[in-house]
Amino acid sequence: MKQLWTEKYRPNTLDGYVFKDDSQRKQILGWIKSGMIPHLLFSGSAGVGKTTLAKILIKAMDIDQYDLLEINASRENSVDEVRTRITNFVSTMPFGKFKVVLLDEADYLSPNAQAALRGVMEMYHETARFILTCNYPHKIIPALHSRTQGFHIDKIDSTEFTARVAQILIEENVEFDLDTLDSYVKSTYPDLRKCLNLLQMNSQEGKLASPTEGQGVVRDWKLDAVSMFKRGQIREARQLICSQAGSDEIDSVFRWMYDNLNLWSETEEGQDQAIIIIRNGLVNHTMCADPEINLSATICELTQIGQ
Numbered sequence: 001m002k003q004l005w006t007e008k009y010r011p012n013t014l015d016g017y018v019f020k021d022d023s024q025r026k027q028i029l030g031w032i033k034s035g036m037i038p039h040l041l042f043s044g045s046a047g048v049g050k051t052t053l054a055k056i057l058i059k060a061m062d063i064d065q066y067d068l069l070e071i072n073a074s075r076e077n078s079v080d081e082v083r084t085r086i087t088n089f090v091s092t093m094p095f096g097k098f099k100v101v102l103l104d105e106a107d108y109l110s111p112n113a114q115a116a117l118r119g120v121m122e123m124y125h126e127t128a129r130f131i132l133t134c135n136y137p138h139k140i141i142p143a144l145h146s147r148t149q150g151f152h153i154d155k156i157d158s159t160e161f162t163a164r165v166a167q168i169l170i171e172e173n174v175e176f177d178l179d180t181l182d183s184y185v186k187s188t189y190p191d192l193r194k195c196l197n198l199l200q201m202n203s204q205e206g207k208l209a210s211p212t213e214g215q216g217v218v219r220d221w222k223l224d225a226v227s228m229f230k231r232g233q234i235r236e237a238r239q240l241i242c243s244q245a246g247s248d249e250i251d252s253v254f255r256w257m258y259d260n261l262n263l264w265s266e267t268e269e270g271q272d273q274a275i276i277i278i279r280n281g282l283v284n285h286t287m288c289a290d291p292e293i294n295l296s297a298t299i300c301e302l303t304q305i306g307q
Ligand SMILES: Nc1ncnc2c1ncn2[C@@H]1O[C@H](COP(=O)(O)OP(=O)(O)OP(=O)(O)O)[C@@H](O)[C@H]1O
Pocket: 005, 006, 007, 009, 010, 011, 016, 017, 018, 019, 044, 045, 046, 047, 048, 049, 050, 051, 052, 053, 133, 134, 135, 156, 192, 193
């Protein structure tokens, strides 16, 4: 079985990790140098490198493997299970300076399960540190926000994103043209994991298939939508987006539209207009009884920019 590119190219040192800004790199370096961290809450959208950064930090601080407990809260999220596992782990002496509990995807924990952590974090603060990661910080209860230092991981810009995936294609000896690659980037940015997975699935016999080639191409509907926009099939693209976005996905579709402003206009002025349209759409979305109609209206407005 071939190795997944997302694992093969997951950086395990700070050098391989792309930061959005240098102050965050300095902050991480500072923690590594001091050998101590506060309780941390890494937030940011899917696939932007939260888990990767948490693991790099843990490795760089030389945490003994017996001093590390990793829990993925999207898989284990019952209050009792989480509380028992964590309490059992932190209540024994660490081998090194302190223990680390990496609670990945903590926003999957119910408010009750989160509340159960408060006491543990305080009681064992001398010997244990918690690193929480989440996509949605508003799903983390205030009591945990106040006990952790927030660290928001912003998406890297799309040029760096493209450079990173292009570099991986080159290392894998996959032939590609930039326009094809751009379609993949537009449909997945800023989710690097998703982009790498789609590229790997569509790179057969040393060549990156174009999303429009059909046969054998693993599709994401956003990839099809991007191709349609590029071919000027605005109406079809609009229909596709509205038919494919499940009601629980609409938030992320707005985010995708916002992350890919150049789909809507190439000029700065047009993109400013797009921001306003998307923001209004999002505001309506939170109040609107029929989210699909609202989404459709937003895309309709977006596709009229500059016409
Ligand atoms: N800043 C980055 N620098 C280098 N590689 C990155 C970066 N961010 C993500 N990656 C790559 O993307 C993949 C996904 O990253 P990761 O699993 O850390 O995302 P995540 O933010 O934890 O996502 P999720 O919210 O879905 O758990 C990694 O395997 C890594 O190859």
